[in-house]
Amino acid sequence: xxxxxxxxxxxxxxxxxxxxxxxxxxxxxxxxxxxxxxxxxxxxxxxxxxxxxxxxxxxxxxxxxxxxxxxxxxxxxxxxxxxxxxxxxxxxxxxxxxxxxxxxxxxxxxxxxxxxxxxxxxxxxxxxxxxxxxxxxxxxxxxxxxxxxxxxxxxxxxxxxxxxxxxxxxxxxxxxxxxxxxxxxxxxxxxxxxxxxxxxxxxxxxxxxxxxxxxxxxxxxxxxxxxxxxxxxxxxxxxxxxxxxxxxxxxxxxxxxxxxxxxxxxxxxxxxxxxxxxxxxxxxxxxxxxxxxxxxxxxxxxxxxxxxxxxxxxxxxxxxxxxxxxxxxxxxxxxxxxxxxxxxxxxxxxxxxxxxxxxxxxxxxxxxxxxxxxxxxxxxxxxxxxxxxxxxxxxxxxxxxxxxxxxxxxxxxxxxxxxxxxxxxxxxxxxxxxxxxxxxxxxxxxxxxxxxxxxxxxxxxxxxxxxxxxxxxxxxxxxxxxxxxxxxxxxxxxxxxxxxxxxxxxxxxxxxxxxxxxxxxxxxxxxxxxxxxxxxxxxxxxxxxxxxxxxxxxxxxxxxxxxxxxxxxxxxxxxxxxxxxxxxxxxxxxxxxxxxxxxxxxxxxxxxxxxxxxxxxxxxxxxxxxxxxxxxxx
Numbered sequence: 001x002x003x004x005x006x007x008x009x010x011x012x013x014x015x016x017x018x019x020x021x022x023x024x025x026x027x028x029x030x031x032x033x034x035x036x037x038x039x040x041x042x043x044x045x046x047x048x049x050x051x052x053x054x055x056x057x058x059x060x061x062x063x064x065x066x067x068x069x070x071x072x073x074x075x076x077x078x079x080x081x082x083x084x085x086x087x088x089x090x091x092x093x094x095x096x097x098x099x100x101x102x103x104x105x106x107x108x109x110x111x112x113x114x115x116x117x118x119x120x121x122x123x124x125x126x127x128x129x130x131x132x133x134x135x136x137x138x139x140x141x142x143x144x145x146x147x148x149x150x151x152x153x154x155x156x157x158x159x160x161x162x163x164x165x166x167x168x169x170x171x172x173x174x175x176x177x178x179x180x181x182x183x184x185x186x187x188x189x190x191x192x193x194x195x196x197x198x199x200x201x202x203x204x205x206x207x208x209x210x211x212x213x214x215x216x217x218x219x220x221x222x223x224x225x226x227x228x229x230x231x232x233x234x235x236x237x238x239x240x241x242x243x244x245x246x247x248x249x250x251x252x253x254x255x256x257x258x259x260x261x262x263x264x265x266x267x268x269x270x271x272x273x274x275x276x277x278x279x280x281x282x283x284x285x286x287x288x289x290x291x292x293x294x295x296x297x298x299x300x301x302x303x304x305x306x307x308x309x310x311x312x313x314x315x316x317x318x319x320x321x322x323x324x325x326x327x328x329x330x331x332x333x334x335x336x337x338x339x340x341x342x343x344x345x346x347x348x349x350x351x352x353x354x355x356x357x358x359x360x361x362x363x364x365x366x367x368x369x370x371x372x373x374x375x376x377x378x379x380x381x382x383x384x385x386x387x388x389x390x391x392x393x394x395x396x397x398x399x400x401x402x403x404x405x406x407x408x409x410x411x412x413x414x415x416x417x418x419x420x421x422x423x424x425x426x427x428x429x430x431x432x433x434x435x436x437x438x439x440x441x442x443x444x445x446x447x448x449x450x451x452x453x454x455x456x457x458x459x460x461x462x463x464x465x466x467x468x469x470x471x472x473x474x475x476x477x478x479x480x481x482x483x484x485x486x487x488x489x490x491x492x493x494x495x496x497x498x499x500x501x502x503x504x505x506x507x508x509x510x511x512x513x514x515x516x517x518x519x520x521x522x523x524x525x526x527x528x529x530x531x532x533x534x535x536x537x538x539x540x541x542x543x544x545x546x547x548x549x550x551x552x553x554x555x556x557x558x559x560x561x562x563x564x565x566x567x568x569x570x571x572x573x574x575x576x577x578x579x580x581x582x583x584x585x586x587x588x589x590x591x592x593x594x595x596x597x598x599x600x601x602x603x604x605x606x607x608x609x610x611x612x613x614x615x616x617x618x619x620x621x622x623x624x625x626x627x628x629x630x631x632x633x634x
Contacts, residue, residue, distance in 0.1 A: 044086075044089050055094055055095075057140055058097050059099070059140055060098075060099045061136060062102075063100070063101070064103045064136070065080050065083075069133075072132075076153070079156060083136075083151060087100045115133050118135075119149060120149050120150070121150040135148055135151065138170050148162060175214065176232050177218060178216065178217050178234075182236070183287065184268070184454065186204065186207075187204050203465070206465070206474045211485055214485070214489065222239050222241075227249050233488055233491045235261045235263070236261070237262075237454050238457075240286075247292060247418070247423075252438070254448070255441060257443070261450075261484075262449070262450050263454040263456070264288045264300060266286050266302045266304060266355075267354040268286070270454065270455050270457070286383070294418070296415045296416075296418070296448075297364025298411065301356065305354045306356065306357050307331075307379050309328055309375075309377040310331065311331040311332035314327070329354050330353045332478065333352060336372055336374055337350060343483075347483055348479060352456060354453070356407070357407065358409050366412065366413035369409055371408040371409055374403055376400070380402075381394065408450065411448040414442050414444070416440065417439065419438070449491065462478040462481055464477060
């Protein structure tokens with residue numbers, strides 16, 4: 001009786017302890033978290049915390065989520081929980097600068113009207129046309145708006161990047177200033193415009209038009225000695241024959257923290273096809289930044305181009321050949337796109353033409369992250385092969401080896417200047433009044449993007465431009481323009497924003513269950529195939545028997561009578577089918593039984609065993625304390 005009393009007291013004490021712990025945790029530990037997930041998907045990165053801590057103006061984030069969506073598609077319910085928890089984290093780390101609001105836009109409600117007004121996307125959930133919402137609208141004090149129309153499940157890995165980019169844009173509403181230095185006629189070739197007589201010739205590159213949609217683009221001459229301090233990102237694309245003074249200006253722009261996207265090229269197809277004043281094609285269209293690259297630890301050989309059989313364009317084999325062949329110097333990149341980088345995650349195809357290869361110098365300390373790479377079926381070709389190309393001849397001698405090759409990469413690290421001071425001026429040059437003092441290296445890690453192909457900018461390799469009643473309409477067939485625009489977009493943000501990468505998602509499959517299902521399904525498929533083969537044989541046998549053939553029958557008789565022997569054979573076949581199907585059901589039943597057993601064991605562990613262990617622990621602690629008190633009284 002006494003033991004029973006002690007046991008009851010112990011259980012009550014354990015319950016009291018559990019209730020007390022919950023009350024204490026709710027009051028004192030509400031904001032304490034321990035993220036034990038793989039990839040720490042519920043924890044904010046240092047870059048995001050840095051941006052949130054530096055917010056100067058309040059930002060309001062409004063999540064519009066239809067609970068009906070989560071009820072119908074449970075995976076979206078889990079994703080919505082992830083979004084809500086992350087938004088709460090943003091608010092808690094922002095020192096009161098981020099305010100979060102949650103809405104459930106029911107059909108035909110004022111809340112739904114508000115979601116539509118923000119431009120959020122409603123998705124039909126059923127045949128009745130009921131729309132659900134799962135988007136975010138952000139505003140600042142100046143009524144600027146940024147939205148995520150609908151949280152796509154395949155972008156959950158980039159949820160933190162998308163949210164942080166939205167908050168950063170709202171806290172920095174001015175359009176980024178992007179400088180463009182290039183020898184290409186990006187704004188349109190005046191000669192083509194004159195020749196076309198206003199019929200659409202000489203139009204600006206579509207990639208430049210796309211870039212201007214979200215940025216304040218300023219053209220920088222290839223003779224510049226100083227880069228305007230207002231420029232946040234400098235795009236140097238196929239800038240030929242730069243003087244030391246201009247190279248020094250680019251170098252010092254980077255040393256002072258400017259973001260650079262450099263597009264070099266062993267052979268520019270766009271430059272080669274641009275009409276020259278003399279009407280003759282150029283002999284050399286390459287562009288590089290050798291002096292800068294050597295100092296920064298980047299390798300680029302302007303005498304070699306990358307050829308790739310995978311994705312190679314089909315072109316005419318020669319002037320006298322009509323049969324198309326694979327021209328390996330022009331190819332589409334699909335599998336070689338880095339989908340872990342936010343700028344390239346959603347790209348499906350990027351086309352390059354006569355591109356070069358990049359590599360990290362052996363003794364360099366920079367971080368070198370590939371963005372575009374050729375396939376393993378690639379080879380380096382002499383640049384002379386593509387100047388007056390014979391695609392059939394190049395293909396005949398093509399021998400893939402040593403691939404893949406990196407064609408575009410992110411560069412991150414502390415960089416040293418390629419100069420020891422300002423270079424001497426050429427005859428007739430003068431220093432500008434705003435010429436800055438020399439800086440030997442970057443104060444913090446620099447962020448660059450280097451691309452070994454400038455033809456990514458050219459219209460012919462990513463858009464088809466058609467005349468539509470006097471208007472030029474560009475229809476993209478590749479993602480070259482978005483590739484450039486996205487990279488400029490990431491560079492124009494904070495360094496903390498650039499450092500964000502893909503994270504894990506909330507879909508955490510049970511690997512043991514998946515393995516069991518795969519193993520059982522393989523066995524199931526084998527049995528199914530054996531059954532199908534047997535059924536085919538039986539059907540042929542039945543056809544033969546029913547037509548009067550077989551042992552003991554009159555083959556070929558239109559109305560043959562089935563003999564007792566034939567009927568016995570048919571009955572045996574039917575019985576065999578029943579038994580085989582029974583075995584098949586047994587395999588499927590065993591599969592479900594094993595999975596159900598595992599699920600039951602997991603439920604027992606989480607629902608019964610863990611609380612039981614805690615209860616036993618509480619009772620043990622209570623008994624130990626009672627014994628200590630009893631000894632103390634003695």
